[in-house]
Amino acid sequence: MASGVKPRVKVPKSAAAGDSIVIKTLISHKMESGQRKDSDGNVIPRSIINRFTCEFNGESVIDVAMEPAISTNPYFEFEATVPEAGEFKFTWYDDDGSVYEESKSIAIG
Amino acid sequence: MELTRRNAIIMGAGAFFVAGLPLRVSAAGEEAIAAFTGGAEIGTGDIKLTAPEIAENGNTVPIEVSSDGAAEIMVLAMGNPTPGVATFKFGPLAASRYASTRIRLAGTQDVVAIAKLEDGSFVQASSTVKVTIGGCGG
Amino acid sequence: MRKLTGAVLATLLSSTLVSAGPVDDELVINDETEIVTRTAAPAHVADVLDEVMSGWLFRGTETRAMEMDDFDNPGMIFVEQAEEQWNTADGSEGKSCADCHGASTEMAGVRPVYPKYNEEAGEVRTLEMQVNDCRENRMGAEKWKYTGGDMVNMTALLASVSRGMPVDIAIDGPAQSTWEQGKDLYYTRTGLLELSCANCHEDNYGNMIRADHLSQGQINGFPTYRLKNTKLNAVHSRFKGCVRDTRAETFSPGSPEFVALELYVGSRGNGLSVEGPSVRN
Numbered sequence: 001m002a003s004g005v006k007p008r009v010k011v012p013k014s015a016a017a018g019d020s021i022v023i024k025t026l027i028s029h030k031m032e033s034g035q036r037k038d039s040d041g042n043v044i045p046r047s048i049i050n051r052f053t054c055e056f057n058g059e060s061v062i063d064v065a066m067e068p069a070i071s072t073n074p075y076f077e078f079e080a081t082v083p084e085a086g087e088f089k090f091t092w093y094d095d096d097g098s099v100y101e102e103s104k105s106i107a108i109g
Numbered sequence: 110m111e112l113t114r115r116n117a118i119i120m121g122a123g124a125f126f127v128a129g130l131p132l133r134v135s136a137a138g139e140e141a142i143a144a145f146t147g148g149a150e151i152g153t154g155d156i157k158l159t160a161p162e163i164a165e166n167g168n169t170v171p172i173e174v175s176s177d178g179a180a181e182i183m184v185l186a187m188g189n190p191t192p193g194v195a196t197f198k199f200g201p202l203a204a205s206r207y208a209s210t211r212i213r214l215a216g217t218q219d220v221v222a223i224a225k226l227e228d229g230s231f232v233q234a235s236s237t238v239k240v241t242i243g244g245c246g247g
Numbered sequence: 248m249r250k251l252t253g254a255v256l257a258t259l260l261s262s263t264l265v266s267a268g269p270v271d272d273e274l275v276i277n278d279e280t281e282i283v284t285r286t287a288a289p290a291h292v293a294d295v296l297d298e299v300m301s302g303w304l305f306r307g308t309e310t311r312a313m314e315m316d317d318f319d320n321p322g323m324i325f326v327e328q329a330e331e332q333w334n335t336a337d338g339s340e341g342k343s344c345a346d347c348h349g350a351s352t353e354m355a356g357v358r359p360v361y362p363k364y365n366e367e368a369g370e371v372r373t374l375e376m377q378v379n380d381c382r383e384n385r386m387g388a389e390k391w392k393y394t395g396g397d398m399v400n401m402t403a404l405l406a407s408v409s410r411g412m413p414v415d416i417a418i419d420g421p422a423q424s425t426w427e428q429g430k431d432l433y434y435t436r437t438g439l440l441e442l443s444c445a446n447c448h449e450d451n452y453g454n455m456i457r458a459d460h461l462s463q464g465q466i467n468g469f470p471t472y473r474l475k476n477t478k479l480n481a482v483h484s485r486f487k488g489c490v491r492d493t494r495a496e497t498f499s500p501g502s503p504e505f506v507a508l509e510l511y512v513g514s515r516g517n518g519l520s521v522e523g524p525s526v527r528n
Contacts, residue, residue: 069189
């Protein structure tokens with residue numbers, strides 16, 4: 001696992017049924033592009049998060065294929081429909097096989 | 110990077126040339142588009158790409174894409190060493206076909222967004238982003 | 248030599264072509280914390296500046312927007328990491344920061360008055376020196392590297408709980424001699440380019456230096472998340488970078504010279520709000 005990886009997500013605590021809400025996510029990650037060289041001239045191998053997904057109660061909101069051109073500490077903002085109370089699940093997939101997960105519950109009211 | 114005299118000269122030259130260079134494009138960008146569209150014709154219209162005209166730093170450039178009828182939107186940085194940026198696939202619970210992120214641009218270039226609409230057709234928008242190079246390395 | 252320096256500076260600066268700020272904009276963080284980004288210059292710099300201005304006013308629209316919301320500000324990830332550290336015991340005494348100081352929010356008001364003269368030690372101390380004093384002498388823990396990740400995260404946490412409070416650094420009494428030393432450094436030309444802090448940040452703020460905007464060099468926003476290296480940067484790292492850019496051998500982070508310079512430069516921003524962790528280029 002890359003060191004110091006920490007996800008943050010911002011989801012409202014509640015919404016009316018059927019509402020659309022704004023979700024923001026950020027995860028601390030170097031996103032080493034594979035294009036840089038160290039001081040000895042050797043290429044620093046690529047090490048990025050290559051996929052991010054958000055699901056609500058098991059159904060997809062967004063599925064993002066990520067390339068090395070995504071900035072360090074990847075940030076996404078998107079909108080989701082909230083049909084009922086439940087749980088958002090966020091997953092980031094690292095090149096090295098690590099999977100980082102975060103979840104947030106939302107109430108109807 | 111250590112600021113040696115040699116590097117200082119290189120950096121100076123880089124700053125000097127940036128305005129005069131033609132936009133960088135890569136064949137890989139065209140190939141990525143062809144792979145995404147399967148060679149289908151690409152129209153314009155139902156797609157919006159928002160990017161700054163001038164990016165203060167190529168390391169972190171905020172962009173937004175949206176397209177009302179999109180199933181997927183692919184974003185490419187045509188002048189990067191590898192042009193791929195991201196492909197957003199919208200699920201049944203996406204409230205809109207909109208996403209925002211922060212990207213890396215290796216220099217002044219065109220950023221391209223192509224949406225695959227739910228009817229199977231493709232639309233494209235592009236935006237030239239000038240990337241500022243030079244200043245204080247501190 | 249004077250003439251040559253002038254020529255170098257004229258090459259670096261292109262004042263007539265492009266306006267480089269400051270912009271006319273207001274900074275409110277999270278729709279609640281109002282940040283003073285420009286105010287009347289404090290008395291001790293009123294002879295050279297009418298107003299003091301945060302570097303935020305010299306940045307582009309997108310960069311400014313990133314600092315307006317704690318979620319959009321990538322520097323806040325590191326504040327969260329420091330918050331965990333704050334509550335975690337370390338060292339032979341088995342104490343955390345919180346064991347003595349309470350919640351991190353209890354530290355509101357500390358950042359604005361640092362660097363500050365420490366009576367017992369008989370010296371002016373930066374926040375970093377104070378943190379390491381706690382670690383070494385109260386916690387029995389190892390000192391952190393002056394501009395290392397743990398330290399810069401912790402100073403970001405300490406800055407974040409004081410955001411919106413005015414910088415209020417004491418320059419008189421026992422701090423005065425250190426302040427004078429810092430002032431001397433500020434006006435001393437260094438390096439092959441023979442540039443002092445003042446040449447860029449007092450004489451030429453608002454102009455372009457090559458492709459970048461020159462600010463007043465205020466440090467109320469430190470530590471700062473820079474888009475350039477996508478991490479938090481300590482103020483002494485920035486000093487080091489500036490001195491190096493004049494093509495000089497620099498002082499070390501944590502050196503008495505940089506402590507004095509921080510006291511002086513910090514005091515030039517008395518009246519601006521604490522803004523760290525800010526977002527800059």
